[in-house]
Amino acid sequence: MITKIKEIQERLQRADIRPSVQRMAVMEFLLENRIHPTIDMIYNGLSAKIPTLSKTTVYNTVKTLSDSGVIQTICIDDKNLRYDADIALHAHFKCNICDCVIDLPVSKVQVEMQNSENVHITETHLYYKGFCEKCRTNNK
């Protein structure tokens, strides 16, 4: 995946987010680790590289990025929020045993809806839950 630093920098600047060391690191981590990490996973993954990193900064950063639409917040697990650098439409699957969250690429989503409520939709999330391959074979 090896995303170039300059590319990440431009991505943040396009969203009017100043590319600080911490923000660049969080963004790079999300781009390189497509595991939909929790705050703790991001924090643990970066604290070797940035020993002074604060968990609050990770919270602040993902909020900034998510509010600007650079990343998306995934609310599939009641325990922790997850973060995803991929903002294109795709489905997410969470395993009810190991709590892993993986992408399910969708080629087409067609929902016939009676928008009787006259709401203005800005975000769509398609979540699936069940058992992942590893947990299925382990429990046999």
Added chain:
Amino acid sequence: MITKIKEIQERLQRADIRPSVQRMAVMEFLLENRIHPTIDMIYNGLSAKIPTLSKTTVYNTVKTLSDSGVIQTICIDDKNLRYDADIALHAHFKCNICDCVIDLPVSKVQVEMQNSENVHITETHLYYKGFCEKCRTNNK
């Protein structure tokens, strides 16, 4: 909506859940109040009728009902879980301003997916976020 007591009782018994006063009350509340309430909403809505009700009981009850598939847990809001007595497939919409959660009836959901991950799906959730009608008109 006026759901008959006997009907609720049978619904619980069919799922092997003993129809205690508290469980019946929670189930009835969910059937009569299709607002996808939080724990607190359920608790506040019932404490007049059952003054001795404990919030822990509400937590226990919705867990029991949800684990048996009698109701569904909605994880659309990062602040609180919501609960829904309607277990048929339908979409949910959350307003980013007033936090209300409303049903969006869907007549057909067609997702073309490459299930390359070979997962076993047991639950599907279709969530939308944005601005509800009331909040849209208020902010004009």
Added chain:
DNA sequence: TTTTATTTTTGTAATCATTACAAATATGTA
């Protein structure tokens, strides 16, 4: 009916993710 076992409810205390806040640091600008 009385006794015993099991289930359910309740209140309190603990846990843990997230947020609030203010001081410290870094960065941008005049």
Added chain:
DNA sequence: TACATATTTGTAATGATTACAAAAATAAAA
């Protein structure tokens, strides 16, 4: 350089949820 602004950091607070054990209710056995 000096000043203003933005960002980071650590600590403390918040608040939803869970753990736990005693009390109450219900079912089963005698």
